[in-house]
Amino acid sequence: MRRTSFAAWECPAARALESVGDWWSILILRDAFRGARRFDEFLESLGVAPNMLARRLKHLTGEGLLEKRLYAERPARYEYVLTSKGRDFFPVLMALFAWGNRHLADDERAFLLGDPLTSLEREPIVTDAHTGERLTPGNTVLAPGPAASAETLRVVEFSRARRAQIAIA
Amino acid sequence: MRRTSFAAWECPAARALESVGDWWSILILRDAFRGARRFDEFLESLGVAPNMLARRLKHLTGEGLLEKRLYAERPARYEYVLTSKGRDFFPVLMALFAWGNRHLADDERAFLLGDPLTSLEREPIVTDAHTGERLTPGNTVLAPGPAASAETLRVVEFSRARRAQIAIA
DNA sequence: GATGTGACTTGCATAATGAAAGCCAAAAGA
DNA sequence: TCTTTTGGCTTTCATTATGCAAGTCACATC
Numbered sequence: 285m286r287r288t289s290f291a292a293w294e295c296p297a298a299r300a301l302e303s304v305g306d307w308w309s310i311l312i313l314r315d316a317f318r319g320a321r322r323f324d325e326f327l328e329s330l331g332v333a334p335n336m337l338a339r340r341l342k343h344l345t346g347e348g349l350l351e352k353r354l355y356a357e358r359p360a361r362y363e364y365v366l367t368s369k370g371r372d373f374f375p376v377l378m379a380l381f382a383w384g385n386r387h388l389a390d391d392e393r394a395f396l397l398g399d400p401l402t403s404l405e406r407e408p409i410v411t412d413a414h415t416g417e418r419l420t421p422g423n424t425v426l427a428p429g430p431a432a433s434a435e436t437l438r439v440v441e442f443s444r445a446r447r448a449q450i451a452i453a
Numbered sequence: 454m455r456r457t458s459f460a461a462w463e464c465p466a467a468r469a470l471e472s473v474g475d476w477w478s479i480l481i482l483r484d485a486f487r488g489a490r491r492f493d494e495f496l497e498s499l500g501v502a503p504n505m506l507a508r509r510l511k512h513l514t515g516e517g518l519l520e521k522r523l524y525a526e527r528p529a530r531y532e533y534v535l536t537s538k539g540r541d542f543f544p545v546l547m548a549l550f551a552w553g554n555r556h557l558a559d560d561e562r563a564f565l566l567g568d569p570l571t572s573l574e575r576e577p578i579v580t581d582a583h584t585g586e587r588l589t590p591g592n593t594v595l596a597p598g599p600a601a602s603a604e605t606l607r608v609v610e611f612s613r614a615r616r617a618q619i620a621i622a
Numbered sequence: 623g624a625t626g627t628g629a630c631t632t633g634c635a636t637a638a639t640g641a642a643a644g645c646c647a648a649a650a651g652a
Numbered sequence: 653t654c655t656t657t658t659g660g661c662t663t664t665c666a667t668t669a670t671g672c673a674a675g676t677c678a679c680a681t682c
Contacts (some may be wrong), residue, residue, distance in 0.1 A: 287637070287670065288500070290476065294563035296553025297483055297546060298476075303557070307459065307474035314466055317590055318608065319615025323660050329608070331457070333640050337662060359648045359660065360479045369556050371590065375468060375579035378588050379548040384465025387538050390474070393598030394463035394605050399584070399593045400616070407582040408593075410544035415568070416585070419547050419577055421486055421540065425569045429562030436563050439487065439498070446488020447569070456639065456668070477670095492629050502671045507630060528679040530628065624682085631676065641669070650657070 294436050298418060303347040304373070308340045310380075313349065313366075313373055323407040347371065378408040463605050472516040473542070477501060477509045479549075482518065482535075482542055490532040518542065545579040 287290055290298040290305070304310055308330070317328050327337055344350040349370035355363045378397070385393055397406040410419050417423060425447060430443045458473070459467040473479055475598035481497055489495050496506055510533055513519040524532045542577055560562070566575040579588050586592060594616060597607045 300553035384469035392600035427567035431561035
């Protein structure tokens with residue numbers, strides 16, 4: 285009774301969850317962006333059990349988001365550093381961070397984001413690289429790519445048919 | 454041996470994972486943005502077992518991302534619709550989708566995003582709402598908010614100290 | 623009366639999680 | 653020399669969570 289795998293889904297969001305669909309993986313990446321590199325740094329900052337951490341680090345290196353590298357021989361010491369694929373996950377973390385701060389924070393915030401040069405607060409939003417428009421469910425729709433299967437075409441069509449009436453509570 | 458809870462973390466990204474830190478929850482939201490509303494629609498499009506779906510829907514409604522509402526009495530029929538909190542999760546999904554398409558897709562894409570008016574392709578990126586700059590690990594740092602605890606201050610300081618040398622493989 | 627719909631439960635077998643403890647190699651301290 | 657510390661993990665095992673299969677329940681329709 286294996287956990288279902290999303291690797292073969294055509295949807296890129298579903299595939300992403302195969303690499304990154306559990307909390308520890310995401311928090312490990314978060315810490316990597318905060319500058320954590322060594323096993324014990326992750327261990328302490330996450331408060332995770334060492335076996336779990338070892339498993340997740342193995343998973344993330346296997347998925348190509350982190351790379352394990354020797355930073356000292358004798359005694360052999362390793363560190364985990366972001367690959368370019370891992371570094372490119374930054375926008376997702378920013379979006380998640382912003383959502384959490386908007387909906388889950390207490391009255392006063394504990395963490396903010398800032399520009400290191402001006403010290404002004406940063407507020408992450410998701411926009412379209414081509415037009416600069418802010419993306420909303422209203423102005424962004426699924427479209428089939430060149431490799432779309434029949435099933436994918438069905439999904440795209442369904443979502444377009446329902447687009448007008450995505451109900452809000 | 455409960456699963457560790459992140460609800461009390463100060464980090465908004467960690468808190469977010471409490472609501473949304475498992476794959477099914479994220480895929481359910483994805484489908485909600487595609488217009489799915491009824492139990493059986495989610496069931497079919499996700500290929501998930503009905504007990505799992507019921508659990509996750511209960512969780513998401515409990516977290517305030519979806520609302521269960523009666524759309525027909527006699528016989529009683531329910532649908533699950535996005536709340537404003539759930540709708541606001543859209544940017545995170547877009548960022549995840551874009552990351553998946555950049556790194557996990559085959560040579561040819563199966564899914565794309567488009568502008569419903571112009572049909573031009575959309576490419577989600579994360580920017581700063583104030584300056585319009587694209588966010589990168591280099592131009593975005595953690596900062597303490599008014600409610601920052603001593604521990605949070607430590608984290609912020611650590612990340613700033615390490616900022617220059619976030620190693621890349 | 624039989625079949626169909628929509629929305630779920632119940633009952634397990636199988637994985638994954640997580641706490642505690644242990645291990646190993648090298649270096650540093652007594 | 654002997655002991656302790658540091659860094660980076662394994663191993664074991666109880667507890668949860670996942671997920672397939674099957675069943676339920678309240679109507680409605682044929």
